[in-house]
Amino acid sequence: MTRQRTRLSRIAGRAATGLVSAGLIAAMVLLAPSAAATPEADADAAITAAWETGGGEGGPLGPRDGGVYPAGEGFGQKFAGGQIFFTPETGAHIVTGAILEKYEALGGPADSDLGFPTIDEGPGRAANSRNSTFSAPDNPVIFWTPDTGARVVRGAINSAWDALGGSAGVLGVPSEDEMTNGDVLTQKFTGGEISWNRKTRAFTTVPPELADQLGAIDVPSDATSAINAARRAAGGALGPLGAEEGAQYAIGADGVGQNYAGGKIFYSPETGANVVTGQVLAKYESVGGPTGDLGFPTASEADGGLAPQSRVVPFAAEDDPVIFWTPDFGAVIVRGAMNAAWQKLGGATGELGAPKGDQTDHGNVVTQQFNGGSISWDRTSGKFSTEPAGLQSQLVGLQVPGADSPAAPAPGSAATADADSGDKWYSWRWWWLLGLIPLIGVIALIAVAVLRNRRSHEDDGFGDDYADDRYDRGYDEPEYKQPEYGDREPDAPQSLWASAPAVSEVPAFGTISAGPDPEHRDESGDYDTDEDTGDYDSDEGDELEELHAPAEDLSFDSDPDAVDTAPTRIESLSEAPAFDPPTTAVWSGYEPDFPSGRHAAIQDDEPEDPGWTSMRLADGDRYRAPEGYPIKADTKSGLYWAPGSPGYRDTEAEIWFASEEFARTNGFVRAD
Numbered sequence: 107m108t109r110q111r112t113r114l115s116r117i118a119g120r121a122a123t124g125l126v127s128a129g130l131i132a133a134m135v136l137l138a139p140s141a142a143a144t145p146e147a148d149a150d151a152a153i154t155a156a157w158e159t160g161g162g163e164g165g166p167l168g169p170r171d172g173g174v175y176p177a178g179e180g181f182g183q184k185f186a187g188g189q190i191f192f193t194p195e196t197g198a199h200i201v202t203g204a205i206l207e208k209y210e211a212l213g214g215p216a217d218s219d220l221g222f223p224t225i226d227e228g229p230g231r232a233a234n235s236r237n238s239t240f241s242a243p244d245n246p247v248i249f250w251t252p253d254t255g256a257r258v259v260r261g262a263i264n265s266a267w268d269a270l271g272g273s274a275g276v277l278g279v280p281s282e283d284e285m286t287n288g289d290v291l292t293q294k295f296t297g298g299e300i301s302w303n304r305k306t307r308a309f310t311t312v313p314p315e316l317a318d319q320l321g322a323i324d325v326p327s328d329a330t331s332a333i334n335a336a337r338r339a340a341g342g343a344l345g346p347l348g349a350e351e352g353a354q355y356a357i358g359a360d361g362v363g364q365n366y367a368g369g370k371i372f373y374s375p376e377t378g379a380n381v382v383t384g385q386v387l388a389k390y391e392s393v394g395g396p397t398g399d400l401g402f403p404t405a406s407e408a409d410g411g412l413a414p415q416s417r418v419v420p421f422a423a424e425d426d427p428v429i430f431w432t433p434d435f436g437a438v439i440v441r442g443a444m445n446a447a448w449q450k451l452g453g454a455t456g457e458l459g460a461p462k463g464d465q466t467d468h469g470n471v472v473t474q475q476f477n478g479g480s481i482s483w484d485r486t487s488g489k490f491s492t493e494p495a496g497l498q499s500q501l502v503g504l505q506v507p508g509a510d511s512p513a514a515p516a517p518g519s520a521a522t523a524d525a526d527s528g529d530k531w532y533s534w535r536w537w538w539l540l541g542l543i544p545l546i547g548v549i550a551l552i553a554v555a556v557l558r559n560r561r562s563h564e565d566d567g568f569g570d571d572y573a574d575d576r577y578d579r580g581y582d583e584p585e586y587k588q589p590e591y592g593d594r595e596p597d598a599p600q601s602l603w604a605s606a607p608a609v610s611e612v613p614a615f616g617t618i619s620a621g622p623d624p625e626h627r628d629e630s631g632d633y634d635t636d637e638d639t640g641d642y643d644s645d646e647g648d649e650l651e652e653l654h655a656p657a658e659d660l661s662f663d664s665d666p667d668a669v670d671t672a673p674t675r676i677e678s679l680s681e682a683p684a685f686d687p688p689t690t691a692v693w694s695g696y697e698p699d700f701p702s703g704r705h706a707a708i709q710d711d712e713p714e715d716p717g718w719t720s721m722r723l724a725d726g727d728r729y730r731a732p733e734g735y736p737i738k739a740d741t742k743s744g745l746y747w748a749p750g751s752p753g754y755r756d757t758e759a760e761i762w763f764a765s766e767e768f769a770r771t772n773g774f775v776r777a778d
Contacts, residue, residue, distance in 0.1 A: 149181035149192045150174045156190050156198040156226075157183075167200065178216035191215055191222050196241050199223040205238050205248045208256035217343060219334035220246050220258070232273040244331040249273065254281045254296065261335065262302040262325040263293045266309055269323055270316060277316075286339035289378075289405070304335075304378055329354065329362040332379035333371045336406060337364075340381045347371070347381065357396050374402045377422055381406040386419050386429050389437035400427050400439070412454050425508025432460045434775065435477070435743060439464050443483035443506040444474040447490055450504055451481075451497055458497075463742030475743065485509075720768040724759040735762035737769050746774040753777060 153174060163169045168186030175182055180193035188202030201209055201223055212218040221241030230237040230249060237249045246260035257280035259267055273279045278296035285292050292301040298312040302325070309320040333354070340347050348367035357363050362373040369383030374396075380403040382390055396402045401422035410416030410430055417431040427441030438461040440448055454460050459477035466473050473482040479493040483506070490501040722735055731738070731749075738759035739746040746769040747754040757777075763769040766776065 146174055146176075146181065148194070149198075150183075152192050152198040153181070153183045153190045156200060157185065160200055160226075166202065177214065178222075180215060180222055182215065188227075193222050193241075196222040196224050199238075200226045201238055202227055203236070204250050204256045205236060208248050208250075208258070209238075212258070213343065219337070220248075230273050230279075232279050235273060235279060237273075242331070242334070243326075243328050244334070249280055251279050254279055257281070257283055259293065260284070261291070261331060262304075262309075262323075263291060263300050265323050265325055266300045266302070266311075266320050267295070269320060284338075286335075288408075291335070304332075327375060327378075329373045329379070332373050333362070333364050336371050336373075336379040336381055337366070340406065346383050361396055361402060363396070369407075372396050372402050374422075377402040377404045380404065380419070382419055383407055384417070384431070385437045386417055386431050389429050389431075389439070390419070390421075393439070399423055400429075410454050410460075412460060416454060416460065418454075423508065425506075430454065430461055435460055435462045438462070440474065441465070442508050443472060443490070444481055446504055446506050447481045447483070447492075447501050448474075448476070450501060451492075457494075462745075463740075466742070719764070721761055721763045721772070724762055728758045728760070729755070731759075732762055735764055737763035737766055739763055739769055739772075739774050744774055745777040746770075747777045751776070751778045 150173075157165075157167055157170075160167055166187050167190070171184040171186055173183065177191060180191060180196070182189055182191045188200060188206055190198050190200050192198040199222075205227055209218070209220065209223075212220060215222050219242055224239050224241050227236055227238040229235065230251075232251060235249065235251045237247055239245070239247045242260070244261035245264055246258055247264060248256050248258055250256040259280050263284060267275075267277060267280075270277055275297075277298050277300070280293060281296050282294045289305045290301055290303050292299060298316065300316075301310045302308070303310075307325065309317050309323070311317040311320070337345075337347055343349060346368045351365040351367060354362050354364050357372065357374075360375055364371045364373075369381060369387055371379050371381050372395075373379040382403055384407075386407055390398075390400065390403075393400060404420050404422050407417050407419045410418040410432070412432060415433055419429050421427045421429070423441070425442035426445055427439055428445060429437050429439055431437040440461050442465075444465050448456075448458060448461070451458055458479050458481070462475045462477060464474070470485040471482055472485065473480060479497070482491045483489070484491075488506070488509075490498055490504065492498045492501070721739075722732060724738075736749050737746055738754065738757050739761040740757070741760050746763065746766070747757050748766055763772075763774075770776075
């Protein structure tokens, strides 16, 4: 019995060992393929098979030169006599010699727009020629002969070349790469040339009779091919666009965009693919880009024709807008009646020159300033007026594109004037409303201080004495006076505090200083100013200088009956009255979001003298300089004028600066 048990144990042990071994072998067989099935392993296997088919080490490729490496969306491997490139879609294909050099010079599989080879390099139909085709959507081919070298033929021109017999046909082999001139692509061959207009989608040829054979060719239009062509026309990776950033993205229903390090390309089936860069791109996107009211660009950014430098891009909106850029005035939109008239008068190279700022609306009249004058158009009458006036006669009967379209001022542009009053008010972005919080706090503190000041005067009787002494020294009570110009509400507030801007007008808080005394007028009622400096002139001497001291020194009238302590109604922006320069309360210390063309938000660096600011907004009389602020500045053009400079007296200011230094600090350029 003991021996039988021992034998059974041995048999069972051997059986168990056999089962374990079989299981391990089965597991290795089952798991080994999945462990080896990686993209790199697949590429290695396919490349090795292609190499061995081509003769291995004894073939034209020779021995391996390193292992398989990632290349773009696939893989490659180097050999002594060339390379093999692989993707699962294209397979593994051999490229050698001059064709390989051309392929890699254009960026190869990773950085060119050719894609991966779809056939092994082989002989062409022409004698002593070689060629290889590639996987890009526009079916490119690199064709080589000893006389012409390696040339790329692709897209519409490749379709036309094939239709005319290819390298064995009348045109022969390509002698140059494609060239781009605006919307026209042209390529020369040993027997002639082919041109294709991407907008009209028409072929022209040399000899011209060959074009008759190309009418039936249907050239496909896809976003990727069009974007690649636009990038090549702009210089490719070495041009202003630079390296590609990210993948293509959808815009609207059928538009496509592609970002690059130096700009963007926008595509739609109607407009094709077009390049926009730099400040033109920044301006375009600030008004909504391709989804805004300008639409898609209809041509790539091009030279604007002005020396030393200018750029222009047209857009697809019905009123034929363009964005025109110069170093002096930045990127400016010209559209509709303004663009039609400007082009009629010679555009940027005509008498008017470059645009200085976006158009502005004054009721039914549209106006735009240019370097050499201005154009105005009345929507109601359809008539133009110009400065110089002699240009007006050339615009009689001019058709205005998009004249029936509703006006749609671009967001952030200067075309936001009040159509009823003609006053220029600018839209504040919603986040400036946060400035109301500290402003309300400051107003509350001032109100408390005024009330406490009144109580102190009532207790000790100092207020009356102070008021009497003040008038003995020749000061008059500041009061609001109705100006002789501008539009006013009939019930405009009459106290100094009530004449201050409404809370809704001022986005942040700062200091307050008083303007010049109303009594300093000449016999005509105007302010007596120095024509050269714009400063107020007075025989009062030190008294006038003392009057213009900071607001903290002026204080308020200590007479309780003379102080307006009634709460000031918070008015909307459109309700607030304009300021009269003699009694204007100047608010400073905030940065309004003016439409500023190429300039950033205004900086307000405080001067060394406390109580005075580096700038003040132009209100009331915009031609006469407030005391201490002789520099005129215009936010739309980005220019400033100093006393004595050409155009100073005739220029309407939007901002006054204390000095040229402060104007330049805020990005303005001297007009002369």
